[in-house]
Amino acid sequence: MSLYHIRLEMARNKQFPDGNPARGYDIVAPLDAARHLDREAWKKAPGSATVTRFWDGERAALGLLVWHRKGGWAFDYEPGTDEDDESGFRFADHEFAPGEYVSVRDHGADELHTFVVRSVTPA
Known part of the structure; x- marks a missing residue:
């Protein structure tokens, strides 16, 4: 299984017109050849897929x-x-590549926050 370090940073929005690199997620997860989250690889070692908010x-x-x-x-x-x-909004459909955008639903709220994939490197 190939693990990758994925850094997400808050994208531009009304509150932060230039985005906010001090808000985001550092994720370690398996990606497939198309840079999608690899559920089959994850099933083999689910504890190895981590997130730091x-x-x-x-x-x-x-x-x-x-x-x-x-x-x-x-x-x-x-x-x-x-x-x-x-929850990641349609994470299964997204390519995790630098410059792509993904959204995360904040816990306890229905608000979605949009993040830019800042980097993807082998873990």
Whole structure:
């Protein structure tokens, strides 16, 4: 299984017209040849797919990238509860390549935040 380090940074929006590199996610996950999240590889070692949420100097949140029982990818910071999960909007369909955009639904809210894939490097 090939793991990659994927860095997402908040894209430009009304609050941050130039984006915000101090808000985002560092993800370690398997990607397939098309740079999509590789669910089959993930199934072999789900604990190796991790996420670190960084947010304007707050304490980093550490979690796992999981295939949610409701379907789709999510960031799970506390196993056993869904209350803190953040879901990736159509993550299974996205190419994780520099310059691409993805969205994440904030836990406890229906708000989607858009992020730019800043870098993808072998882990």
